[in-house]
Amino acid sequence: MDFIPEAIINKPEVLLVYTQRMVRGRTFEMIENLGILTLAAQLNANGFDAKTYTGITTDAVKTIEKMKDRLFAVCFYCDFDNRSAVAAISNYLKKHYDFYVVVGGPQTLHMTEEELDIYQADGILKGEGEESLLTWLGARARGEEVLVPGELRKSQNADYVYLEDFSKYELPRNEDVLNYQERPLLSVITARGCPYRCAFCFEGGNSKNLRMRTAEAVLDEIAARLKNSQRPRYLFFCDDTFTTNPVRLKKILAGLRTLRKKYDFVWFCEGHPGFLVKHPALIREMIDSGMVRMQIGMESGVDDVLKAYGKQASSADIKRVVEICYAEGLPQLTGNYIIGGAFETAVTLAETTKTALALLDLAPGMLDLSTTFMMPLPGTQIYNHPEKFGIVLEDRECLTNLEDFPVNHTQALSLPEICMGRSRFITAVSNKMKEQFEKGLIPQERIKADFNLAFNYGIAAGYLKFIYAKDAIMIAYYKKLIEYRGLLKEWHELSEEERNTWIIHKIPDFSMLDLNTLSQTEVEILSYSGRFASTEMAEKLNLSAGDLKKLLLKMSDEHLILFSAFI
Structure with a gap:
């Protein structure tokens, strides 16, 4: 309670907000933002009354305005996708209201003093904010002003703050979500940073060295949060480095098996195909520990493109992982293909489509394939040097993109041709899935498993959403x-x-x-x-x-x- 004077009877109310433009599907609302949940836990343990909110811009503003008379501060999580929305809302709030407005999040890594004028916020804090945000707000609550590490000021450089020891911070609590209603999904992060350097990935292009939580710390958090659950849960391991360290992974898997004897839950993680193909036995162990869905990076069906991305995995590796997962009975394996990416041509699109259909043939009822357009994220090789990948950026800042339209063309394909390429890919995949179902190629046990995961854990796979649900x-x-x-x-x-x-x-x-x-x-x-x-x-x-x-x-x-x- 050192941060808040004892004379203050009512705890200062803080709202931590993750908002996005009106993106199609609003899927970002389904996955908890652990960044703001962790910050809320820190604030609440030190004399504040903090809540988190996730929603599209219009809903976020309505929510803030309902609370305006009692708010001490509004703090925004800013990433590359939502920075224009955060800037607009921040300006609006400072024109109309007296509470503090603070901006943080991964996008601050690339902010300079120019952003002070763009956002008009009271504070822009660069980096991981468990300490800096608490110190900044605590000083304001005491009527003081301090310069915290990572704070951006005029004519004053600020380095992005990276934290090393996560064990001393409070664990995120779902109860800190504004108007919380329990849902099946329960997000967990086991590490920060990334050892890989994929050319298109923000984390790989910008993060410090991989900083992993211990298996014991991860399991303690899961146990604490499951203890307060009232229904079956779907653990969602958010970090893309979950499988990086096999020794730690085995400890976590053993702990999950023990927890599943007491609690009803299943889980999802991301896996690296280059790692999994070297440790195939771990896939069986992961399934036995409750894994029902995994995502691996697929990106392209062309090996030269995968090499250009720095994937450290080949199309043969991806195929082998699909084969192992199907043979071992994994209910759902998902992967994403980038359409209009590095050196994309009509030939590479055709090869990627052919590869995807072949994978579907290997695993009827298991694969959940999706597509995205190339997003040139700041700090990545593709953002800094698109010409090295045969890419021409037409909207480098992605202001015209709501996940539904490309912002680049390639040397061989125009924007409309990339759009049509994605449409043809989706159609080919959809037709293959329908054909498998109509011909009875999908085992009944897999269909039953998909329905079980949907009804009990809220996990709706592609086959269920687009085929079975009809x-x-x-x-x-x-x-x-x-x-x-x-x-x-x-x-x-x-x-x-x-x-x-x-x-x-x-x-x-x-x-x-x-x-x-x-x-x-x-x-x-x-x-x-x-x-x-x-x-x-x-x-x-x-x-x-x-x-x-x-x-x-x-x-x-x-x-x-x-x-x-x-x-």
């Missing part, structure tokens, strides 16, 4: 099967005795069915469902036991019926 009967079927696990069973789950004695239950309402696609006998089975077991149904319909069982198997596979011991 079938209302399938949704109703798996919702019942998962909700009443063990009480309702599919035909293939039944023992021989249960096949004779368990009651047949119709799942979809008749209003959902096209009766013209059903035989008269199938309609009668659905009509009598909820009353008879198979032996009784065979007698009722004058069918042999063998003929009825063939029908029940077919109807079960078509998601029309389930079985229960109870009427």
Whole structure:
């Protein structure tokens, strides 16, 4: 409490904000911003009343204005994507209100004294702010003014602050989110910085050396946050270096297995294909520890492009990781392709599309592929030297981009051609996924696993969102099967005795069915469902036991019926 005078009865209220322009899908709102959550924990442990808020610009301003009369300060997390929005809101707030406005976040690394005029904020703090923000706000609360490390001032250079020992800071708490309502996703970060230097990546292009938390510290945080959970959780390991150190990784996996005996959770991480192909046995261990979804960098189907990016992984490495993950039963593996990136031509686009379709053929129902346009992030090789990658930047600051339009062309492709290339890639991938489903190439256990992850943990994979979810009967079927696990069973789950004695239950309402696609006998089975077991149904319909069982198997596979011991 040294930061706040004892004479102040009411704790100074601080709102930490992560806002974005009106981006398509608003997916950034789904993943907790651990940066502002960690800062809120620091402030709350030292006499402040801090809350965090994440939302698009219009919602952020509305929220701030509702709180305006009691706010001591508003602090913005600023990155490359939202810097224009943060600047506009900061200017607006300083014109209309008296509370402090502070700007921090990764984009401050590239800020100079010119940004003081652009943002008009009371303070711009460069770097990791667990100490500097607390000191800055504490001084203002006491009526003092101090210059903190990393603070940007006129005619005064400020270095970006990197912290080394994370163990002495407070752990993030979900309860510090404004109007918090528990969701399945629970974000965790295990390291800061990155040892890789991919040409397009902000972290790799700008970060200090990799600084990893100990396995014990990571597990302690997870245990503390799961203890306060009221539902199954989906742990989301945010850092892209989770698999970098195999010794630490094994310790974390052992701890996760222990925690899963007490808490209901599954988890996601990013993995480096170059690492995983050298340590294939770790994939099995990760799955056994609760991993249900992993992302690996794919970027391109052309090895020369991967080399230009500095990926330290080949297309053969990526293929091998896909094969291992599928064989080991990983429910979901996701990867992203950059469209219109380094040396992109019609030929490289065709090769990347061919590679993606081949990977889908290797792993029906597992791969969740996405695409992005090239984003020239400050400090990266592509931002500093686009010509070395055959790229021409038309909007270096990405002010025309809302994740839906390229800001560059290549020597071979124009902006419209890059847009069309992405559209054709998405269409080809979508058609392949539909074909796999329609031909029955996706194992039923994988489909069931996707529905289980969606209903219990809030994880909606591409196959579910774009293929399975279009079938209302399938949704109703798996919702019942998962909700009443063990009480309702599919035909293939039944023992021989249960096949004779368990009651047949119709799942979809008749209003959902096209009766013209059903035989008269199938309609009668659905009509009598909820009353008879198979032996009784065979007698009722004058069918042999063998003929009825063939029908029940077919109807079960078509998601029309389930079985229960109870009427």
